Amino acid sequence: MDIKNRRDTSRILICSAWPYGSGIPHLGNLIGCLLSGGALTRYYRLRGYETLHVSGTDAHGTRIEYEAARTGVSPAKLVEQVHSQILEIIKTFDIAIDNYTTTESPVHKEFVVDIYRKMDANGYITTAEEERVYCTICNRFLADRLIIGRCPKCGSERAKGNQCDACGVMLEPEELSDAKCSFCGKGMVVRKRTRHWYLDLEKLSPKLRQYIASRNFRGNVKLFAGQMLEDGLRPRAITRDLEWGIPAPFVGAEGKVIYVWAEAALGYLSATIEHFRNQGEEEQWRKFWFGDDVKQVYPQAKDNIPFHAIIFPAQLIASGEGYHLPDQIAASEYLNWIGGERFSKSEGKGIYVDEAIKLLDPEYWRFYLLYDRPETHDVNFSWAELDRVINGILIDNISNLINRVLSFIERNYDGIVPSGKLDPKVAERLKVGIMEYGRAMEAGSIAAAARVVASLAVFGNEYFQQKRPWQTNDPQGVIAGFHLVKAIAVLLQPFVPRFSTAILTRMGASQGTWDEINIIAGGRKISSESFLLAKIDVAELERRYNEMKNQVG
RNA sequence: GGCGACGUAGCUCAACCGGCUUAGAGCGCUCGGCUCAUAUCCGAGAGGUUCAGGGUUCGAGUCCCUGCGUCGCUACCA
Known part of the structure; x- marks a missing residue:
């Protein structure tokens, strides 16, 4: 297992990757960070750990500066809008999180400046001059991909300075003919000398090696990190010539900002500090960042791995503060659109969270996304799969078992759970x-855990069917059925919290605690409130989705 | 171009470091049963030369080589 034994720590810190503030996230983004983090948080809380979940909106960077310019608002305004939308999403999706902040937070800015001064003082920051592309009309440096021109290979007019999307060839900005700046749409793109500051990953690599070796990462995380170490680490630029961002605190770096990826992950610390500062007990943040009585878990999508497995730990090490380093990177693969295509707002592909909410109650999306969380490979969305997971598994199997047991108790036992011995076979299966x-x-495999719950429901249906209490009047099947269904209700909490709570309430267990699983509930009175989830009509959903997309386009 | 991952029943996927001697599961399909339950549930069955070709081994889906196909990364997007 790539985690410490459960008994080893009493504290869990969940650090979900920071959604990027350039626009509303799509379903793949959501499962790749906050939704997974929220589910893990609920799980660890259920098990009685002192659990803290932090994340926030990643507010800086080239893309946001560009997006803001394109839509004619200030970067701050754009990020503010997106941030409040995400806060709304957190509410409607019942995402359990303690502090969702932004990298615009003063606490964050202060922390970043402070830690970079330390890295610098410890000799891990170097500097060098280089040439970067520059627009003489906007008077700004440009990321390679913000140069647009004609591809020398296929002739596409939309090739970018780093790569042509049409034919896939890798490019240098100079290779484009008729190169234009994305901001002003004009020419005049030249190379210009500029100084940048670097994090000396090369110097840090022995310690990074040691760290990676100590963590027993799995799958993609192990692969990506291993590959980077094997290729050899080079110093990596941590400053950019942008206006929007956190000013770089180095001598001579006036007018430059810290590269977004060189500060966003530091938000895990600043968000923890901010959380406890708001609580009026700031020093408590140290419990989650020092010593060994904490396990840190980082839910994210695979594109984040290099930053969390290499660069972020490198920063923590370079600070010399002795911070606790990440224990588990719970990386997911991608959720892609139908047929394996990438989600794309401009091309009208995929479902964005604002659209998802209009289509279906977020409780359904939670279950679908967590049950099909892409853990071993990319997963493609399909309406048929949504139908199967929601109607086939959540409703026809899990919810049906709960309902058939509860209504049986209601009709045949006056709503009182019969008393008697629990079949050891059932107890064993549940165990x-x-x-x-x-x-x-605890291995970060949320989808696998969902499948375990589903398999318990399958077992329950088999068992109930076999005992056929409606014929035999034998209470054993009912006793076992109730015990199983009660456990399932508790285990569902990380996935569908509202549904889980509704069932537990009906079962006379308003406190959804882990201990509820083991209570033998003979004699308990159940209530008759309705908890049923309506089935979803997928054909109808697909029709409404298409309608929605046509309106926009 | 370089590096890497993947390619298993109609569909979606399992099979930890090569080994529970007939490669598993769900969905779908065929047949049968139940009727407590949101037409829900249970049982049985058909269906695969594990992309192709070669090699290592007592033994390979699992390791090596070649080819084909899909995808990702290539450090100034995040």
């Missing part, structure tokens, strides 16, 4: 299921 569930969650 195994719970063990697998916990192991999966």
Whole structure:
């Protein structure tokens, strides 16, 4: 297992990757960070850990500066809008999080400046001059990809300075003919000398090696990090010639900002500090960043791995503060659109969160996204799969079992759970299921844990069917059925919290605690409130989705 | 171009460091059963030369080589 034994720590810090503030996230973005982090947070809380979940809107960088210019607002305004939209999403999706902040927070800016001064003082920051592309009309440096021109290979007019999307060839800005700046749409793109500051990853690599070796990362994380170390680390530029961002605190770096990826991840610390400062007990943040009585978990999508497995730990090490380093990178693959295409707002592909909310209650999306969380490979969205997961698994199997047991108790036992001995076979099956569930969650495999819950429901249906209490009047099947269904309700909490709470309330267990699983509930009165989830009509959804897309386009 | 991952039943996927001697599961399909339950549930069955070709091994889906196909990364997008 790539985590410490559960008994080793009493504290869990969940650090979800920071959604980028350039626009509303799509379903793939959501499952890649906050939704996964929220589910893990609920799991660890359920198990009684002192759990803190932090994240925020990644507010800086080239893309935002560009997007803001394109839409005619200030970067600050754009980010503010997106940030408040994400806060709304967190509410409607019931995402359990303690502090969702932004990298515009004063606490963050102060922290970043401070830690860079330390890295500098410790000799891990170097500087060098280089040539970068520059627009003489806008008077600004440009990222290579913000140069647009004609591809020398295929002739496409939309080739970017780093790569041509049409034919896939890698390019240098000079290779484009008729190169134009994306901001002003004019020519006059030249090379200009500029000084930048670097984090000396090369110097840090022995310590990074040691760190990577100590963590037993799995899958893509191990692969990516291993590959980078094997290729050899070079110093990496941590400043940019932009206006929008955190001013670089180095002598001679006036007018430059810290590269967005060189500060966003530091937000995990600043968000923790901010959280406890708001609580009026600031020093408590140290509990989550020093010593060994904490396990840090980082839910994210695979494109974030190099930054979290290499660069972020490198910064922490370079600070010399002795911070606790990331323990688990719970990286997911991508959720792609139908047929394996990437989500794209401009091309009208995929479902963005604002659209998702209009189509379906977020509780359904939660279950679909967490159940199909891309853990071993990319997953393609399909309406048929949504149908299968929601109607086939959540409703026809899990919810149906709960309903058939509860309504049976209501009709045949006056709503009182019959007393009696629990079939050891059922107790054993449940024990195994719970063990697998916990192991999966603690390995960051949320989808695997969801499948365990579903398999318990399958077992429950088989068992209930076999006992056929409606014929035999034997209460054993009912006793076991209720016990199983109660456990399932608790295990569902990280996935569908509202549904789980509704069922537990109906079962006379308003406190959805982990201990509820083991209570033998004979004699308990159940309520008759409705908890059923309506089935979804996927054909209708698809029709409304297309309608929605046509209106926009 | 360089590096890497993947390619298993109609579909979506399992199979930890090569080994529970007939490669598993769900969906779909065929047949049967139940009727407590949101037409929900249970059982049985058909269906695969594990992309192709070669090699290592007592033994390979699992390791090596070649080819084909899909995808990702290539450090100034995040």
